[in-house]
Ligand SMILES: [Zn+2]
């Protein structure tokens with residue numbers, strides 16, 4: 001019992017330590033509020049109009065920043081469900097057209113497409129992007145939009161502070177500010193805002209590129225594997241559709257940290273159907289193939305929709321599993337490779 005007891009204490013200590021970056025960011029944010037709203041706007045600004053405009057714009061950005069940061073931290077990452085896994089298992093191991101599967105030894109489940117095991121969370125995460133220490137959470141299907149908004153609003157927040165603080169920062173060096181403690185807040189505020197603007201803009205720019213290509217950070221480092229091999233742009237549907245995968249169809253939700261991403265996190269459309277003229281190009285075409293299993297040819301390339309579209313109809317699958325000749329048209333997903341990640 002002793003090793004497991006000490007292991008438990010170590011795990012708990014680690015869990016507490018993981019919150020340090022979040023506490024650091026929160027303290028920095030709290031100080032920046034005091035330095036900007038109180039010391040700069042209220043104490044140092046002489047023009048009332050400038051004061052009001054700066055305070056209103058600042059509070060709007062502050063609220064959006066805190067809201068999206070909060071949602072990124074506290075939105076639980078989605079994990080593959082055991083129930084769904086059982087269904088998948090029943091049709092992935094039997095038929096010969098599945099040459100291999102992606103299986104997680106730690107979680108004891110089959111990983112859906114784009115799902116990866118996070119060694120920090122010790123869980124499989126749907127459409128895992130990366131584990132972010134600054135939010136002490138995994139960034140994946142459930143909170144990727146929130147993470148992007150967090151980057152965008154924190155960048156705007158820093159740029160806004162740097163831009164409005166600049167003239168006071170210059171006055172600091174030209175001895176144009178009264179000799180109070182406000183001048184030091186004004187100086188450090190500009191340094192911090194400028195420094196974070198640089199690092200955030202590169203990170204935000206990188207994630208904008210990932211969204212435009214419909215890639216996760218992990219997929220940018222390691223191309224996803226499909227039936228016909230690896231394809232770095234296998235999930236890319238074009239710029240507009242790629243954006244909608246993350247932000248959804250309704251534009252009114254795009255700028256708000258409210259979940260609006262498309263899909264269920266388990267199945268993803270691919271662009272690869274265009275390479276195979278033998279395959280139906282729409283879900284309707286897919287259904288018609290299911291009805292005529294005798295005519296079916298195993299897909300050489302993935303269809304537009306991945307297999308979970310068939311899984312949604314559990315009845316169809318039950319019938320198919322009773323007759324090995326049926327339902328093969330649904331095996332359209334990016335090819336599965338045996339992959340044990342830790
Ligand atoms: Zn796992």
Ligand SMILES: [Zn+2]
Pocket residue numbers: 118119120121122130131132137138139
């Ligand atoms: Zn994680």
